Amino acid sequence: MHTTRRMAHALWAAETIMARVDRTARRAGAGGGPPERRCAYVPTPPSRxxxxxxxxxxxxxxxxYLAVVDGAGVTDKRYPVKGMNVWTPYGFRARRNLDAVLVREIEATGSEAVEFPTLIPATEFEKEKEHIKGFDAQVYWVTRGGLSELDIPLVLRPTSETAIYPIFSVWIRSHRDLPLNVYQIVNTFRYETKTTRPFLRVREIHFFEEHTCQANEAHATERVRSNLGAFRKMADAFALPFLPVRRPEWDKFPGAYYTIALDAPIGEARTLQLGSIHHYRENFARPYGIRYEAADGSQQYVHQTTFGLSERLLGAILAVHGDAKGAVxxxxxxxxxxxxxxxxxxxxxxxxLRTAEEIAxxxxxxxxxxxxxxxxxxxGAKxxxxxxxxxxxxxxxxxxxxxSRTATSASRLGAKGRVTIDRLEHEVAERLAEFDRALAERAAAGFAAAFSLAGSIAELAGSTTVRVVAWCGSEACGHQIEAGIDGALLGVPEGPLPIEVGSPGACVACGSTTAVRWALAGRPL
RNA sequence: GGGACUGUGGGGUAGCUUGGUCCAUCCUUCGGGGUUCGGGACUCCGAGACGCCAGUUCAAAUCUGGCCAGUCCCA
Structure with a gap:
């Protein structure tokens, strides 16, 4: 068996981690320390x-980035399937905390958690033509059950539209059933052929997806705005600056009316898409028959939206905040x-030791x-x-x-000080708040420096920032801009630009002065 | 899809050209003992690998073929 040895390695790794947990548990039991010591997995990078x-x-x-991810001990890349990594106890804590923020903010906008199955019948998956075309090359197929071929093959969901919408069509009867706002946090699968990167490009994706049905296009547009507001709050919690950008036609989600991507600049003109919000209009409602009876007795199709995020958000946090010493x-x-x-x-x-135990x-x-x-x-090693x-x-x-009943404090960002144990809780909370403020400031400074104006196609070559360019909106000009920066036309920002540039003059590609708007060009990771 | 390259303990590597000197080097890691402890300590003992399958040969980490896995470049 060609996998035997690698599987043995994987088992080895699992045993090692379990042994470490056992050992730590034993020590904690003997020492009777605070409860945190029970599963005190210390991130151990493969090489220090x-x-x-x-x-x-x-x-x-x-x-x-790879060195930082390694050093942070959040993931184990040795699982013998490309693009599928193991979450360590330390990494899983980060993920769970991140998910908690997502859940808090999305539920504040009136969304409810659901969970749909992982497998989708090919017949449902193929209902939406554009959609299948977009995912064709990236889906995992399940074609056998035990020893027999399945008469209807199943796909491992690359995203869940086609799993959820047949059910939406039976849930929704009346305008009283609307709006329907639900989300799930599940794993999705995409057969990436390119190089995979922990958190940034993986084959098993830890995916947050909201799916909503609205009575009409305006309500759906409103839902998109609401999602954007929720994401702002999430990003605030992570001190992660981003820019919502309306993707050009040729780069939107397959089947979407339009796509708003949430992009974060991460230096040297590179950008990372943190997530996306889509307005589907009736594009999925029609093939899946998601209709309701309106107050006036007529049958109407719903307008749908989705909002998707993944562990890439964690990758972005590591990428944006990390520094020469590692993760932050x-x-x-x-x-x-x-x-x-x-x-x-x-x-x-x-x-x-006794004082440290008391503090902890x-x-x-x-x-x-x-x-x-x-x-x-x-x-020092610690x-x-x-x-x-x-x-x-x-x-x-x-x-x-x-x-002296004190402790020396050191912020990960460098600030040193002293806390007195009498006022421990209060002073530590203060230091943590200071840390978050400093982190947000550092990230904001990076964000502000990440954009600049480009007045011509020629200026795009060798960009070290994301470029703001005047664009007439045509696809041909868009592709010229993409060739110029050797990257992508990210699209048109929703809302204010990150830098002051006045109003756009002529398209940098064709020189047209009609319908010209500011667009962003960069090199997505 | 086309091409190039790579695969040696948990991680990183030496050895491969020209088969034998290899019961495989060094660093790290891991287990145990001792001395230590205010910015990556030291020491002693111990553990752990040639991607898989075949072939050539007296002899294979080394050569050949197939497979698997991965990386990079191009489309």
Missing amino acids: RPMPELPDKRTAFMDW FPTAIAPYQVVVIPIPGPDAGDGP GRLARHGLRVHLDAGDERP YYRWEQAGVPLRLEVGRREAE
Whole structure:
């Protein structure tokens, strides 16, 4: 069996992790520490060696990104299927925290969780012509059940429109059933042929998708706006600046009336699509027969929207916030918001450890995600490790601190200080808030510097920022712009531009002055 | 879809040209002992690999073929 050895490796890895968890659990049991020690998985990068020098983020972005992801210990890439990675306990904490923010914000807009099956009959999948054409080359097929061929093959959902809409058509009878706003967080599958990257391009996608049905086009447009508002709040929580952009016709979601992509610039003219919001009009409602009886007795098709996000959002957070020391997690999703490190020392006794335990216990009871690192490593090694892992705040307790009832604090962004144990909860909350503010400022500065105006096609060559260009809207001109930047015409921003550029004059491609608007051009990852 | 290249312990590698010196090198990692502990400690002992299948040969990590997996470039 060709997979035997690699599967053995995978099993090995699983056993290693389980052994580590057991060991940690045993230690915690013996020590009787705070509850956080029960599953204190310390992210252990496959190699700690290359850390003194990460590749340069600006000039070798992808090398840097892969090293950061490795060092953060959030995923294990050794699973023997390309593009399918393992979430480690540490990484899964980040994902769960991220999902919690998505759920909170989407439910605040009146959406409810559902879950549809993973497999879709080919007959349903093929109902929407444009849609199947868009996904043709990317779907996994299930053609056998046990030993027999299936009479109707099944697809592993690449997205769930065609799984959900047949059911919508029986759920919806009357205008009183509208609007219908539901979302699910499930895994979807796309057979990527290009190189896969952890979180950014994967074959098994951890997918958030909202599907809604509205009475008419205006209501659907309103839902798109509402989704955009919800995403703004999510992005705020992650300190992640982005720009909503209406994709050009040739780049919209298959079957959509229009697509609004949520793009984040990540340096050197590169952009990362964080998610997308689609207005389908009646394009799916017609083939799937999703109709309702209006108040006046007439039969109407619903207008649908969808809103999709994935773990790529986590990749973007790592990509945007990470720096020369490794990952940086905003407190909203940090697996551990605070790590407490006791510093034993020859004449310190057990004061530092006891004080560190007290601190960790109190912060945990206060509702913070805190980790006590009382392992055998030397303090310096722990500092490096938790910096790589992106923990926002570190508290150090040595002899001096234990004696003076304080802790030394060090923000992942560099700010050092001291907290007094009397006012521990309050002061730590303050430090975390400061950290989030500083992180947002740093990201905002990067965002502001990520765009510039290009007055001609020639100027696009070798761009190091995302370019703002005047565009007449024609596809031919769009492709000329794409050739000029060796990337993509991202589309027309929804709302204000990120930089002040006045009003557009003539299209940079054809020189036309009619229907000219500002558009963005960049190199999507 | 077309082409080029790569596959050695958990991670990174040396060895491959010219088969034998290889019960496979070095770093890291992992387990155990001891000394340590305020920015990646040291030391002693131990563990772990030639992608898979065939072929050639006295002898294969090394040569040949097929397969599998992956990377890059082009479309």
